[in-house]
Amino acid sequence: xxxxxxxxxxxxxxxxxxxxxxxxxxxxxxxxxxxxxxxxxxxxxxxxxxxxxxxxxxxxxxxxxxxxxxxxxxxxxxxxxxxxxxxxxxxxxxxxxxxxxxxxxxxxxxxxxxxxxxxxxxxxxxxxxxxxxxxxxxxxxxxxxxxxxxxxxxxxxxxxxxxxxxxxxxxxxxxxxxxxxxxxxxxxxxxxxxxxxxxxxxxxxxxxxxxxxxxxxxxxxxxxxxxxxxxxxxxxxxxxxxxxxxxxxxxxxxxxxxxxxxxxxxxxxxxxxxxxxxxxxxxxxxxxxxxxxxxxxxxxxxxxxxxxxxxxxxxxxxxxxxxxxxxxxxxxxxxxxxxxxxxxxxxxxxxxxxxxxxxxxxxxxxxxxxxxxxxxxxxxxxxxxxxxxxxxxxxxxxxxxxxxxxxxxxxxxxxxxxxxxxxxxxxxxxxxxxxxxxxxxxxxxxxxxxxxxxxxxxxxxxxxxxxxxxxxxxxxxxxxxxxxxxxxxxxxxxxxxxxxxxxxxxxxxxxxxxxxxxxxxxxxxxxxxxxxxxxxxxxxxxxxxxxxxxxxxxxxxxxxxxxxxxxxxxxxxxxxxxxxxxxxxxxxxxxxxxxxxxxxxxxxxxxxxxxxxxxxxxxxxxxxxxxxxxxxxxxxxxxxxxxxxxxxxxxxxxxxxxxxxxxxxxxxxxxxxxxxxxxxxxxxxxxxxxxxxxxxxxxxxxx
Numbered sequence: 001x002x003x004x005x006x007x008x009x010x011x012x013x014x015x016x017x018x019x020x021x022x023x024x025x026x027x028x029x030x031x032x033x034x035x036x037x038x039x040x041x042x043x044x045x046x047x048x049x050x051x052x053x054x055x056x057x058x059x060x061x062x063x064x065x066x067x068x069x070x071x072x073x074x075x076x077x078x079x080x081x082x083x084x085x086x087x088x089x090x091x092x093x094x095x096x097x098x099x100x101x102x103x104x105x106x107x108x109x110x111x112x113x114x115x116x117x118x119x120x121x122x123x124x125x126x127x128x129x130x131x132x133x134x135x136x137x138x139x140x141x142x143x144x145x146x147x148x149x150x151x152x153x154x155x156x157x158x159x160x161x162x163x164x165x166x167x168x169x170x171x172x173x174x175x176x177x178x179x180x181x182x183x184x185x186x187x188x189x190x191x192x193x194x195x196x197x198x199x200x201x202x203x204x205x206x207x208x209x210x211x212x213x214x215x216x217x218x219x220x221x222x223x224x225x226x227x228x229x230x231x232x233x234x235x236x237x238x239x240x241x242x243x244x245x246x247x248x249x250x251x252x253x254x255x256x257x258x259x260x261x262x263x264x265x266x267x268x269x270x271x272x273x274x275x276x277x278x279x280x281x282x283x284x285x286x287x288x289x290x291x292x293x294x295x296x297x298x299x300x301x302x303x304x305x306x307x308x309x310x311x312x313x314x315x316x317x318x319x320x321x322x323x324x325x326x327x328x329x330x331x332x333x334x335x336x337x338x339x340x341x342x343x344x345x346x347x348x349x350x351x352x353x354x355x356x357x358x359x360x361x362x363x364x365x366x367x368x369x370x371x372x373x374x375x376x377x378x379x380x381x382x383x384x385x386x387x388x389x390x391x392x393x394x395x396x397x398x399x400x401x402x403x404x405x406x407x408x409x410x411x412x413x414x415x416x417x418x419x420x421x422x423x424x425x426x427x428x429x430x431x432x433x434x435x436x437x438x439x440x441x442x443x444x445x446x447x448x449x450x451x452x453x454x455x456x457x458x459x460x461x462x463x464x465x466x467x468x469x470x471x472x473x474x475x476x477x478x479x480x481x482x483x484x485x486x487x488x489x490x491x492x493x494x495x496x497x498x499x500x501x502x503x504x505x506x507x508x509x510x511x512x513x514x515x516x517x518x519x520x521x522x523x524x525x526x527x528x529x530x531x532x533x534x535x536x537x538x539x540x541x542x543x544x545x546x547x548x549x550x551x552x553x554x555x556x557x558x559x560x561x562x563x564x565x566x567x568x569x570x571x572x573x574x575x576x577x578x579x580x581x582x583x584x585x586x587x588x589x590x591x592x593x594x595x596x597x598x599x600x601x602x603x604x605x606x607x608x609x610x611x612x613x614x615x616x617x618x619x620x621x622x623x624x625x626x627x628x629x630x631x632x633x634x635x636x637x638x639x640x641x642x643x644x645x646x647x648x649x650x651x652x653x654x655x656x657x658x659x660x661x662x663x664x665x666x667x668x669x670x671x672x673x674x675x676x677x678x679x680x681x682x683x684x685x686x687x688x689x690x691x692x693x694x695x696x697x698x699x700x701x702x703x
Contacts, residue, residue: 039066039218039230045277045387046263051077051285052236054267057229060090063221066228069268074234075214077285081233090222097216114201121165123198124148124187131190134169134179141177142190143169151180233285237264239278241406241443243459245430247415247450257436259407261388265396273393278406280386280441280461386439411436417475420528420550426478427471428455431526434462447472467545469526469552477519478557480527483512488573490593493702494600496579499694503575508538513565517557527553529567538568579694582607595703603697610690617683624676631665631672638662 043055056068070078075097084092114126125148133142146168153164165181179185189195220228244258261278265271388406396402412433419426430447434440439461446456455473462468486509493504517523528550529543537543543551557563577586587604590596638658645651 043275046239047279051233055231061225066218068216070214077234078232083231085229088226093219093221133188136185143171239263241441243445246448254410255413257411261404261406264401270398271396276390276394278388416524416526417478418526426475428473428475429471433467439463479516481514485510496699499579501577501579508570510568516562520559523557525555535569535571606693614686621679624672628672
């Protein structure tokens with residue numbers, strides 16, 4: 001049974017490959033023109049930005065019209081990129097297409113003032129002044145519509161309020177009658193022309209929802225038989241890449257890579273025997289509604305009452321314009337555009353006998369696939385893009401899609417297990433090295449391992465020579481545990497310059513990855529360790545590869561055994577301190593870490609001693625200032641008491657006493673102010689001496 005499944009897979013690949021080859025065409029009669037009016041597609045180039053480049057060509061005789069069908073969206077792109085060339089003695093006399101004005105503009109040409117979402121009430125209001133017949137039950141009343149309004153009535157058993165349109169007629173007898181338009185009430189337009197106008201309105205509304213088909217007609221005039229060439233870009237679905245990677249059972253054999261492209265034909269005609277190219281790039285392109293007639297508001301200018309023109313002269317050119325160069329010969333303009341391509345025959349499906357023989361074969365799967373299919377495309381760089389040119393012409397019907405092969409060959413790849421801290425579990429992966437010489441476009445892939453499906457995933461674009469990890473399945477046999485240790489080492493360098501002390505120490509972090517493998521087969525485990533810009537690896541293991549986010553280490557783990565990876569990193573921590581803020585705490589820290597050198601001790605002692613002098617002066621200044629503040633407060637109290645003594649028996653005695661106290665305090669204040677001024681001078685001098693000491697100190701001690 002398993003052999004049968006393998007054979008079916010092989011045959012499926014072979015049939016898909018042969019399906020892209022154009023069926024054999026009957027030999028054409030030399031010089032015979034193509035089907036009249038048909039301008040077939042000859043070459044298609046598809047891009048990743050939703051546009052395609054198309055080339056049409058055919059032979060014509062005499063004067064002839066050629067047609068290509070598009071949708072409106074495609075026609076917009078065609079009109080801003082169309083190139084039409086008559087490669088013979090004829091000329092292109094015109095290019096035309098069926099124009100479709102916007103629905104809003106087409107409705108303006110009607111007598112009835114109706115929009116594109118008219119209701120019954122809107123229609124009746126548009127019929128004002130026209131003759132209609134209103135029938136409710138067996139009775140019918142004819143007259144001209146006067147007005148239409150909404151009235152509210154109770155309706156139904158629940159007596160709920162409903163809004164009902166009401167039309168008012170003026171009958172032939174001059175009566176004004178109103179009719180509520182319930183479901184059983186009908187209104188008939190008596191005027192036949194008016195009924196035709198309503199029918200025309202409905203046709204316009206219906207045409208807006210019709211199939212969007214725009215036909216481009218190219219008129220070529222001339223004599224004899226000649227070639228017509230047309231090219232343009234058009235909106236198309238984005239082509240998609242998908243890959244198959246077949247892991248060989250032989251350990252020494254390289255995996256087989258198959259590349260396929262999903263191509264969709266949504267243009268207006270079949271692609272028959274088309275030369276197809278796929279470009280892995282997105283040139284700048286945009287959408288412009290150029291095929292739709294455009295209306296703009298024009299200002300209304302009143303007619304002049306009178307117009308009198310006076311003859312006038314116009315200046316001549318200063319220098320005559322240079323005569324234009326004659327156009328290049330047509331052969332130079334279009335040279336190389338009409339190159340032919342060889343036809344290919346279709347590969348027939350294998351008969352039952354061969355399929356049965358394929359089931360019994362025990363060749364390696366990848367080898368059999370290589371024999372079943374040859375390389376179907378050649379790749380080349382096109383500027384910043386990459387292009388796959390299919391070697392065989394393809395046939396894809398209108399509104400159909402196809403899976404076409406674009407590359408096949410051996411590549412370098414290692415089967416590994418991938419893990420990082422963000423993963424819930426380890427993943428089976430391939431460490432792919434693109435040795436194919438081709439750019440692999442981004443797309444999906446699946447893996448066939450040991451002749452069975454092993455998983456699938458997504459692949460980013462890989463240029464030639466690049467390595468890429470691609471994961472495709474979980475690996476439950478591998479479990480990983482991480483232990484972390486972080487320490488800070490003592491200062492390794494202390495520098496002092498221009499009054500600033502810069503202290504550098506080292507932070508070290510160690511991660512130990514413990515890896516266990518419960519499988520009976522060995523594992524190459526790739527550990528993705530986070531890459532941090534400020535951290536450096538210590539002496540020890542080195543990564544096999546470095547990406548923007550990870551350092552990748554490879555660890556070999558034997559069957560049913562464990563292994564470990566130790567990654568040690570360090571990075572410097574710098575602390576900047578103004579030396580004027582030096583305190584005994586830093587001295588104690590340096591001493592504790594055995595980082596105090598004699599030069600540092602001498603320099604720091606000078607700083608601390610001078611700071612002590614300044615602190616002593618500050619203490620004296622503070623003491624004197626507190627005494628001044630206390631005396632000033634006491635003097636204020638004494639003066640308040642003196643004011644309160646007026647008229648009292650004790651006034652004379654106490655005033656003498658308070659006056660003596662004030663005199664004594666004033667003498668003390670004079671002395672204190674003198675001392676404060678002297679201390680401030682000494683402090684300024686001490687600060688200047690400290691600044692000089694700081695400027696003189698220059699140290700650079702490493703440990």
